Amino acid sequence: MSRPMLGAGFFEGDALEVAPKLLNKLLVRGGLVGRIVEVEAYRGSEDPASHAYRGMTPRNATMFGPAGRLYVYFTYGMHWCANVVCRPEGIAQAVLLRAAAPLAGTEAMQAARGSALRQRDLASGPARLCQAFGITGADDGADLVAVDRGIYIADDGVPPPDHPGVSGRVGIRDGVDLPWRWWVPGDENVSRPPAAKRGASRL
DNA sequence: CTTTGGATCGTCT
């Protein structure tokens, strides 16, 4: 099976366009491989929920850099989260990687995640995904095209869903109504399944 | 299954 690595062109574009394109792509680091099944778009100066809404700071500087870099930030005093930067230098937009389906290296992911876990909990959340792939602040600014820190994104031929799930973003205060979260319908690794509707527990 | 509260610290005001 071939797994072409994605080039710089793939990552350049509005976050609203790049985010859903990343669904079903592969996140790769060494022997660790996961299929991206949930993402959110953050649109810098045009997005009150974005870390970059009020301009550049030391923390969010990577978001203002070139597309195809990884913006990694620390939050809640204990968690790392990873984003793919998707606009040219000077414009701060990025796509938060919220969940992945483990495909390879699952034993190492389990070890990295600690306590006994079901397969579907290994990377079902932005901080869990980083833990599973060993992504930390040391990886902030990593170049996904030059693969300077062993991390890249590949395409194994599985296209994004024709009709991805869409909702408001998770865990934010402002901009909650903007439908900028996408996921692969029916995938068990999605961090927060769509609000459980009465009598609609299955997909 | 759902809800609740605690952990824990870098960042920005």
Place this chain on the structure above:
DNA sequence: GACGATCCAAAGG
């Protein structure tokens, strides 16, 4: 000094 782009364990139905 307040508050997170979160997670987990524990407790309740």
